[in-house]
Amino acid sequence: MIIIGVAGYFLRGGFNLGIDFLGGSLFEVEFEKEVNVSEVREVMNELGYSSAILQMVKTDLVQTESNRFIIRIKAKELGEPISTEEKDQILDLLDERIGVVGELLQDRTVDPGFSRVLINNALIAIGISIAGILIYVWIRFEFRFGAAAILALIHDVLVTLGIYAILSREINTSTIAAILTIIGYSLNDTIVVFDRVRENTPLTGRLGYSRVVNDSVNITLSRSINTSITTLFPVVLLLILGTSALKDFALALTIGIISGTYSSIFFASPILVVWNNRFPKYKK
Amino acid sequence: MRNKKVHITVIVIFIIIVGVSLYYVLTEPINLGLDLKGGTQIILKPIQSGEEEEIPESKLDRTIETIIERIDRLGVSEPLVTKDYYNNIVIQLPGVEDPDTAKEIIGKTAELEFRLVMGTFISVGEERWDPIEFDYEKGRLAIDPDTELVLLIDDISSLAAGRTYSIIGELLIDPENEEMLLVEYKVGDSQEEASEEGNGEESSNTGNEIKSVKVIGKIIYSQETAELQFADYESGDITGEVLVDSRTGAATMVEQVLLTGDDLARALAGYDKYGAIRVALSFKDEGVEKFAEVTSENIGRNLAIVLDEEIESAPYIKVPINDGEAEITGIDSIEEAKNIEIVLQTGALPITLKLEESSTVGPTLGRDSLNKGLYAGIAGLILIIAFMISYYRGLGFVSTISLMIYIVLFWGIIAGIGAALTLPGIAGIILTIGMAVDANVIIFERIKEEILKEKSPRVAVGDGFRNAMRTIIDSNVTTLITAAALYRFGTGPIRGFAVTLSLGVVISMLISLLFTRSLLFLMSGVPKIATPGFMGVRIRRSE
Numbered sequence: 152m153i154i155i156g157v158a159g160y161f162l163r164g165g166f167n168l169g170i171d172f173l174g175g176s177l178f179e180v181e182f183e184k185e186v187n188v189s190e191v192r193e194v195m196n197e198l199g200y201s202s203a204i205l206q207m208v209k210t211d212l213v214q215t216e217s218n219r220f221i222i223r224i225k226a227k228e229l230g231e232p233i234s235t236e237e238k239d240q241i242l243d244l245l246d247e248r249i250g251v252v253g254e255l256l257q258d259r260t261v262d263p264g265f266s267r268v269l270i271n272n273a274l275i276a277i278g279i280s281i282a283g284i285l286i287y288v289w290i291r292f293e294f295r296f297g298a299a300a301i302l303a304l305i306h307d308v309l310v311t312l313g314i315y316a317i318l319s320r321e322i323n324t325s326t327i328a329a330i331l332t333i334i335g336y337s338l339n340d341t342i343v344v345f346d347r348v349r350e351n352t353p354l355t356g357r358l359g360y361s362r363v364v365n366d367s368v369n370i371t372l373s374r375s376i377n378t379s380i381t382t383l384f385p386v387v388l389l390l391i392l393g394t395s396a397l398k399d400f401a402l403a404l405t406i407g408i409i410s411g412t413y414s415s416i417f418f419a420s421p422i423l424v425v426w427n428n429r430f431p432k433y434k435k
Numbered sequence: 436m437r438n439k440k441v442h443i444t445v446i447v448i449f450i451i452i453v454g455v456s457l458y459y460v461l462t463e464p465i466n467l468g469l470d471l472k473g474g475t476q477i478i479l480k481p482i483q484s485g486e487e488e489e490i491p492e493s494k495l496d497r498t499i500e501t502i503i504e505r506i507d508r509l510g511v512s513e514p515l516v517t518k519d520y521y522n523n524i525v526i527q528l529p530g531v532e533d534p535d536t537a538k539e540i541i542g543k544t545a546e547l548e549f550r551l552v553m554g555t556f557i558s559v560g561e562e563r564w565d566p567i568e569f570d571y572e573k574g575r576l577a578i579d580p581d582t583e584l585v586l587l588i589d590d591i592s593s594l595a596a597g598r599t600y601s602i603i604g605e606l607l608i609d610p611e612n613e614e615m616l617l618v619e620y621k622v623g624d625s626q627e628e629a630s631e632e633g634n635g636e637e638s639s640n641t642g643n644e645i646k647s648v649k650v651i652g653k654i655i656y657s658q659e660t661a662e663l664q665f666a667d668y669e670s671g672d673i674t675g676e677v678l679v680d681s682r683t684g685a686a687t688m689v690e691q692v693l694l695t696g697d698d699l700a701r702a703l704a705g706y707d708k709y710g711a712i713r714v715a716l717s718f719k720d721e722g723v724e725k726f727a728e729v730t731s732e733n734i735g736r737n738l739a740i741v742l743d744e745e746i747e748s749a750p751y752i753k754v755p756i757n758d759g760e761a762e763i764t765g766i767d768s769i770e771e772a773k774n775i776e777i778v779l780q781t782g783a784l785p786i787t788l789k790l791e792e793s794s795t796v797g798p799t800l801g802r803d804s805l806n807k808g809l810y811a812g813i814a815g816l817i818l819i820i821a822f823m824i825s826y827y828r829g830l831g832f833v834s835t836i837s838l839m840i841y842i843v844l845f846w847g848i849i850a851g852i853g854a855a856l857t858l859p860g861i862a863g864i865i866l867t868i869g870m871a872v873d874a875n876v877i878i879f880e881r882i883k884e885e886i887l888k889e890k891s892p893r894v895a896v897g898d899g900f901r902n903a904m905r906t907i908i909d910s911n912v913t914t915l916i917t918a919a920a921l922y923r924f925g926t927g928p929i930r931g932f933a934v935t936l937s938l939g940v941v942i943s944m945l946i947s948l949l950f951t952r953s954l955l956f957l958m959s960g961v962p963k964i965a966t967p968g969f970m971g972v973r974i975r976r977s978e
Contacts, residue, residue: 179800235535258534258795265480265791268521272924280920284913291909328859328921328929332866332936335917339870339910343877346906374880381822381876382869385815389865392811394804396470400862 166316169323172270174226174263176233179208180242183250185216194248198241200224208395219256221395226263233260273327280331284338292349295426300341303419307337307410314406325400333407336382340375341415347371348423361424368420379412439960442953449950453840456847463850468857468931471805473798474529479542479788481522490522494785499524502541504781509537523791534795536774542788544743545778547696549729549761550689552737552749553665553675554603555591557685558582566591566685569677575656575663576615576677576686578608587617587688590737604651615654617665662744678739680746682765687746689739693729698722700759702779704772707762714763714775716740723759731755742775808861815865816842819872827879833958834875837951841871844942849935859932867939870914874947878903882955893959900952911944 170177188205195203208219222241226232233241245251261269281301288297308330315322347367355363386408390401469476481490481498499516502524506514515527531537556567556576560583567585570577578585585606593600605620650668654677657664665675665688673691680687700719707713718726729738730752739749740763748765766772820838824831845864849856882899890898918940921933 179797235539254532254797255795256797256800259793260790261792262480262790265478276920276924276929279924280917283916283920287912287916324929325859325862328862328925328932331917331921331929332932335914335936336866336870338913338917339873342910342913343906346909350902370884371880374876377822377826377876377880378869378873381819381872382866384818384822385812385865385868388811388815388818389808389862392807392814394800394807396858397804397808397811397862400859404862404866 167319167321169321170261171323172266174261174266175224176260177223178258179221179256181252182218183252185218186249187216191220194244296345299419299422303341303414304334304337306414306418307333307407310410311403311406326403329400329403337411340411341419344371344415364420364424368416375412379408382408442956445949445953453843456843459847459851465850466853466855468855469527470796470858471801473796473801475531475534475795477526478792479524480791482787482789498784498786501781501784508777540774543778544787545783546743548692548741549694550692550739552739553688554587554589555685555687557586559584568684569679569686617651619649678746694725696783702776704776712766712769712772714772716761718759726759727757804858812865830879837946841943841946857931860935863932863935871943874907877906896955896959911940914940
């Protein structure tokens with residue numbers, strides 16, 4: 152899974168970072184009639200914004216025309232986002248060619264300098280939470296449990312990011328929030344399994360450590376699956392029903408939850424077996 | 436028996452809490468965030484000026500006060516102006532109709548200056564002359580490389596109207612280091628010719644012969660302040676600055692500042708007696724004196740009114756003005772005049788601000804997000820309940836009750852403390868619903884296990900809980916650690932998410948460890964309810 156993700160990253164030439172990270176402008180326009188992407192594209196090209204990203208807001212999956220579009224214009228390399236005048240110019244031409252209804256549905260501008268602050272904050276938040284969790288698990292369990300849990304968690308984050316790279320989905324602040332949630336969730340899942348392992352460890356002498364871990368995974372399996380299902384219900388509904396911002400968030404969560412369940416069973420536990428088997432305490 | 440009393444007490448306390456919560460849910464409307472009710476959020480970053488290391492707190496506070504005053508004058512209801520962790524100023528304006536104007540007014544430094552005009556730069560070609568524009572991005576004069584002659588003339592409007600004007604000097608640019616020198620302009624008779632005709636054909640023969648000329652001054656670009664300054668050649672003193680004229684875009688040289696916005700008593704947008712749009716300015720007592728002095732000493736010159744390094748207008752001084760009244764003219768619309776009035780009335784911001792982020796959500800989209808988020812939440816909830824009841828039978832009903840209590844408590848706390856519900860907040864709620872159920876699932880699985888060990892329901896509940904407790908605490912604490920990191924280092928929407936996430940985790944932990952536990956204990960004491968079937972275990976029923 153990680154390999155697919157990493158391959159996806161390189162195939163697609165990196166992540167599709169949103170304006171939250173690169174700086175730029177985003178606005179959502181409502182047109183008087185339904186149009187397809189190329190009609191809007193034409194207007195944008197005419198004004199020299201051929202790199203603008205046009206996203207059609209769909210209410211169902213098959214439609215090819217819409218009266219709502221989200222237009223993203225990333226700031227040029229170290230440059231400024233487009234000015235109010237330039238934005239008005241775009242809107243005027245869109246109004247002339249297609250016809251725009253009243254006010255913008257949303258309108259957002261991020262300065263590239265500020266977005267660098269956002270990236271830093273996100274990385275710091277991820278780093279701090281990982282360190283905090285490692286310390287907590289270390290205190291409550293043992294260091295190797297913590298390390299195996301962190302490895303499972305890195306797996307989940309990489310898988311999520313990899314799928315984002317493959318789908319060329321935009322990564323923005325809500326994706327980062329979702330990834331941080333996945334960190335918490337994945338840990339939650341891994342700890343439930345490890346907790347059972349810890350409880351059953353005294354049986355090692357009789358059964359052998361890998362058997363203990365295996366039994367613990369099996370016994371928590373129904374819990375792991377049930378929890379994932381119940382959490383997935385609202386998240387998947389959000390993915391289907393939500394507005395574009397909610398969908399971004401829900402997609403990351405859906406991938407993360409599935410991956411989180413999978414990794415605690417098939418990834419973290421085997422690591423624990425292989426690693427702990429090297430220590431006398433866990434030998435038969 | 437004592438145990439039973441404790442459990443009843445716990446349940447009674449919970450019923451009271453739920454009652455109080457329900458009261459808040461019903462009476463206090465939920466405070467919606469800007470992304471759900473529509474509005475504009477602006478983040479402004481203070482720009483440090485050269486001298487100071489850090490922006491003093493007092494300046495920041497004064498800036499915020501001024502901004503609040505400006506917003507009040509814009510007539511926005513319930514604005515919220517705060518500082519964030521990085522000393523950025525975060526402004527939330529619910530339901531603003533014209534966010535672009537709001538952005539412009541709020542962050543405008545509004546530094547007003549009165550400076551005498553020295554002249555305007557023009558490029559002189561074979562047939563025509565053009566004012567030289569000011570290249571904002573580079574902070575330079577935008578001079579066409581083919582231009583051979585650049586002159587500084589004292590009154591561009593006279594030149595355009597064909598009246599008398601005079602040439603102050605010629606601009607010489609060293610092609611190597613781009614150093615700019617202003618030198619005396621001497622080309623025999625062309626100056627006379629120019630003042631006679633003044634129709635744009637004056638400089639047909641400039642004569643390129645080399646002669647010694649007197650240097651008047653030097654134009655220096657100051658990296659630090661990003662200003663184009665004029666220094667007197669002999670003394671080296673800075674005596675002027677090149678600014679842009681907002682009406683024509685022409686680069687104009689002005690002298691040092693004579694009066695500032697601090698000398699103003701009042702600004703008022705309106706019309707003059709000819710019906711032209713203007714902003715009337717009146718000075719304070721001290722300003723009246725200074726203004727009278729300046730105008731009487733400089734009759735026949737133009738006095739530039741400069742707002743944020745841009746010349747708004749440059750009236751010609753005909754007579755001394757002793758009553759301290761001035762006006763800014765040449766304004767395109769009365770709205771623009773009103774905007775100028777607001778920024779001048781509230782005074783200049785003590786620090787310069789840069790727009791870092793602005794984000795506007797229209798009311799339609801906001802309502803849409805709220806509705807869809809709620810639908811997803813409710814539909815998800817129904818699915819969860821259906822799943823829990825079909826899988827865990829009687830225990831499923833217990834978890835349904837716990838879940839309902841969870842939602843009432845959560846909603847009640849949000850309404851009670853007046854926290855704003857945002858879009859990521861909704862996502863947080865939906866996620867924590869899943870996590871609240873998780874605690875139940877862990878408990879129920881444990882109880883099932885104990886029952887499979889053929890323990891009585893009562894013992895099974897006790898043992899199951901004891902085992903589940905540890906797991907629930909460990910797994911929730913790790914989520915809380917993540918939430919804390921999110922809150923501490925996150926910005927805006929992420930913080931909202933972190934708050935709902937931690938609130939949800941704490942509430943669900945309390946409910947499952949106290950309420951669900953007591954309820955299950957009491958139920959396990961009733962033989963009719965406490966059957967293995969109720970606990971979702973079917974295989975042992977035959978026994």
